Amino acid sequence: MHQTLVIAKQTFKESVRNKILYIFIAFGLVTIFCSAFMPAVSGEKIKIVESVCLRSITFFGMLAAILLASSSIPSDIEDKVLWTITTKPVSQYSFILGKVTGFVYIIGLLVLILGSASYALIKVVDSLQKDTEHQGLTARQMFEPAHLKITGKSAKKSGNIHWIEGEKGCASSWSFTGLESKNTSDKIVIESNMFVESRNNRKKTIPVNVKVVNHFTGESHRETVTVANKKPSFLRWSNETLGGGKNLTIVMTPQHSGDFLGIRPDSLRLFLGNKSFEYNFLKGLIVISAQFILMVVIATLGSTFFSLPVNILFCLFIFFCGNITDFMRDISTVITIAGAHEHDHEHGISAVVKKPSTFVTLLNSILTAPLTTLSYILPNFKKFNIGNYFIESINIPIKRIFASFVYMFLYIIFCLPISFIVFRKREFA
Amino acid sequence: MDKTLAIKTNNLTKVYRSFFGRKKVLALNKLNIEIKVGEIFGLLGPNGSGKTTTMKLLLGLIFPTEGNAFLLGKATNDIKTKSRIGFLPEESCFYRFLNADETLDFYGQLFNIPKKERKVRADSLIKLVGLEFARKRPLRQYSKGMLRRIGIAQALINDPDLIILDEPTSGLDPIGTKETKDIISELKKQGKTVLLCSHLLSDVQDICDRIAILDKGTLQVSGTIDNLLSHKDLVEMQLRNLSDETVEELKSFITERDGEIVSIRHPSNTLENLFLKIVQERRKSTDSVTHSQ
Numbered sequence A: 001m002h003q004t005l006v007i008a009k010q011t012f013k014e015s016v017r018n019k020i021l022y023i024f025i026a027f028g029l030v031t032i033f034c035s036a037f038m039p040a041v042s043g044e045k046i047k048i049v050e051s052v053c054l055r056s057i058t059f060f061g062m063l064a065a066i067l068l069a070s071s072s073i074p075s076d077i078e079d080k081v082l083w084t085i086t087t088k089p090v091s092q093y094s095f096i097l098g099k100v101t102g103f104v105y106i107i108g109l110l111v112l113i114l115g116s117a118s119y120a121l122i123k124v125v126d127s128l129q130k131d132t133e134h135q136g137l138t139a140r141q142m143f144e145p146a147h148l149k150i151t152g153k154s155a156k157k158s159g160n161i162h163w164i165e166g167e168k169g170c171a172s173s174w175s176f177t178g179l180e181s182k183n184t185s186d187k188i189v190i191e192s193n194m195f196v197e198s199r200n201n202r203k204k205t206i207p208v209n210v211k212v213v214n215h216f217t218g219e220s221h222r223e224t225v226t227v228a229n230k231k232p233s234f235l236r237w238s239n240e241t242l243g244g245g246k247n248l249t250i251v252m253t254p255q256h257s258g259d260f261l262g263i264r265p266d267s268l269r270l271f272l273g274n275k276s277f278e279y280n281f282l283k284g285l286i287v288i289s290a291q292f293i294l295m296v297v298i299a300t301l302g303s304t305f306f307s308l309p310v311n312i313l314f315c316l317f318i319f320f321c322g323n324i325t326d327f328m329r330d331i332s333t334v335i336t337i338a339g340a341h342e343h344d345h346e347h348g349i350s351a352v353v354k355k356p357s358t359f360v361t362l363l364n365s366i367l368t369a370p371l372t373t374l375s376y377i378l379p380n381f382k383k384f385n386i387g388n389y390f391i392e393s394i395n396i397p398i399k400r401i402f403a404s405f406v407y408m409f410l411y412i413i414f415c416l417p418i419s420f421i422v423f424r425k426r427e428f429a
Numbered sequence B: 001m002d003k004t005l006a007i008k009t010n011n012l013t014k015v016y017r018s019f020f021g022r023k024k025v026l027a028l029n030k031l032n033i034e035i036k037v038g039e040i041f042g043l044l045g046p047n048g049s050g051k052t053t054t055m056k057l058l059l060g061l062i063f064p065t066e067g068n069a070f071l072l073g074k075a076t077n078d079i080k081t082k083s084r085i086g087f088l089p090e091e092s093c094f095y096r097f098l099n100a101d102e103t104l105d106f107y108g109q110l111f112n113i114p115k116k117e118r119k120v121r122a123d124s125l126i127k128l129v130g131l132e133f134a135r136k137r138p139l140r141q142y143s144k145g146m147l148r149r150i151g152i153a154q155a156l157i158n159d160p161d162l163i164i165l166d167e168p169t170s171g172l173d174p175i176g177t178k179e180t181k182d183i184i185s186e187l188k189k190q191g192k193t194v195l196l197c198s199h200l201l202s203d204v205q206d207i208c209d210r211i212a213i214l215d216k217g218t219l220q221v222s223g224t225i226d227n228l229l230s231h232k233d234l235v236e237m238q239l240r241n242l243s244d245e246t247v248e249e250l251k252s253f254i255t256e257r258d259g260e261i262v263s264i265r266h267p268s269n270t271l272e273n274l275f276l277k278i279v280q281e282r283r284k285s286t287d288s289v290t291h292s293q
Helices: A003-017 A019-037 A045-078 A082-087 A090-126 A277-303 A309-324 A325-339 A358-377 A385-392 A398-425 B051-059 B099-109 B115-128 B144-155 B174-189 B200-209 B227-228 B244-256 B271-292
Strands: A137-142 A147-151 A157-158 A160-166 A171-176 A189-194 A197-198 A205-213 A219-228 A234-239 A249-254 A259-263 A268-275 B006-015 B023-031 B034-036 B040-044 B066-071 B087-088 B164-166 B195-199 B210-215 B218-224
Touching: A003 A045, A003 A090, A003 A160, A003 A398, A003 B099, A019 A045, A019 A090, A045 A082, A045 A090, A045 A277, A045 A309, A045 A385, A045 B034, A082 A090, A090 A277, A090 B144, A137 A277, A160 A171, A160 A197, A160 A249, A197 A205, A205 A259, A234 A259, A249 A259, A268 A277, A277 A309, A277 A385, A277 A398, A309 A325, A325 A358, A325 B271, A358 B164, B006 B051, B006 B195, B023 B051, B023 B066, B023 B218, B034 B195, B040 B164, B040 B174, B040 B200, B051 B066, B051 B087, B087 B144, B099 B115, B099 B144, B115 B144, B144 B164, B144 B174, B174 B195, B195 B200, B210 B227, B218 B227
Parallel strands: B040 B195, B040 B210, B087 B164, B164 B195
Antiparallel strands: A137 A268, A147 A171, A157 A160, A160 A259, A171 A249, A189 A234, A189 A268, A197 A259, A205 A219, A205 A249, B006 B023, B006 B034, B006 B066, B210 B218
């Protein structure tokens, strides 16, 4: 353990004296401060600043993690510094762990600097916002449905979308649990984002009956809301609707026959109360840092068997592909569907592919399996993307942070032992 | 294993293979050597003879294709044994952004030496290798000779029982070479074992008790310097204050007794001795002027 900390301290010192780190910090700071001068295209300027700040931290932090972590061990091997370290009482495990720990320190420093600058800028921009639409820096407490139930017979199911038709005895029922807010003036806000189709009109808006049931008090509220296709609709109720309870059930069904509502499990969100922006921002930085640590571990793994330039390319490849794993899965799905000549989904992806060709069939046989496999093996960096929480002023749930860290630790558990084994078997000629 | 042995190799063999596993180079072929505790052992050989490969195998930097080796009675990959070993690589491989103090402190920390003791050891070693004037300068600004000096210091930071030195005098000026040889001799007095690898034969001859000569990875000869270099059929006498007549008388005396005179000459000083004498005298006079001022 002592040797691990010595190597970690040395790695930190080495990185601190590396000009690359300062270049990334400088570019990061410039980008962050430039965001204050960006014109607000729509909505609040503060959202643009928050978004640019978080993206800058992510981008420059990731570049620093890749370049510093992927170059350190190959440089030590190339400069033969490793000869004088591994001939001392330092195990290969201590060396690798020390390197990773050192990079965690340096990433902490980088996130601290860029995060502090971002926070300061966001506060300044926030204090300068004077328009009436400006809501201030808040983090709305979001509740996702614990359960979605479709009662009656749904019109059809396409992928994960259930389509229900009005007046057919079919309804969607969402259960929300654990709802509470200390401030009694907080409103319950329900946001729905659904697909809409109608045989009756071409405007793609339909009236929907909404019933809010409080099982604690036995009371229920009814309302009709107009829902547009893929556009958010809002309903607001007083906090008193809860009546001392913590659970609500929301039932939705189209008002008229011939109107269809396309529902996914995440089509409905409920907001109640606010959390501190500072706490939310800190949580955001923690999630962002987790992906840097993941990349450091991957770069360290690569550096145990790749040379410096190859390792940098390897890390950039992982980073690039790790951001498009969903896309890779979609592509492989498109190829599979196209190759299989399936056209029976009206609301599925196959609707856009009309003519399967020899080329598509060939792609199907060559690319589908590797793309699908890669998309599951490579780390999905989208899991660390928390930008939307800040754009929508939503409090990052603790379970999201927990999930990010579990995901990161799973990769660490997979990568570190391989690094140990490879490094132990490696000769330093 | 015999506790009087510091190093022992059994049929130590190393074959470097190409990427596809095809046999490429036989770097070391069934090396068997035994180095006793407290001995200064010289490993000699031309470039590519397998000297450095032997050292890397002993230090666990590379793995043997066949055979095995023991350092201080333990396998070469034993971590605890490494705390009793000092190593100076052929090339000076250090973090160039550190200065001499930081370098010795870093290596001292790897041996878990307490902070105060590290400081004391670093001070005395920097003084020993003559780097006091440049101790705060980053190593990237050091000359090759200065890097060798800091290399020697880091090899001794843990007060090792076994010191493995690869070309310790490479890049050093004659004074540095002599000082290094003096350090090695001092280590012998302290009972340390030194494995010295060099192709500077005069260095090895001056300080080693025993040597081994390698060529193309194979041990050619090994033994004590005296045994290997002395000519049992020749006698060398150095005499002072003899007149030419006395020399002639000695010649005829020897010839009468069937002796063969191989050479009679006036011995000359070595260039190294001359250089050391001149530089050291000049330094002494400079020091005395400085002190008197």
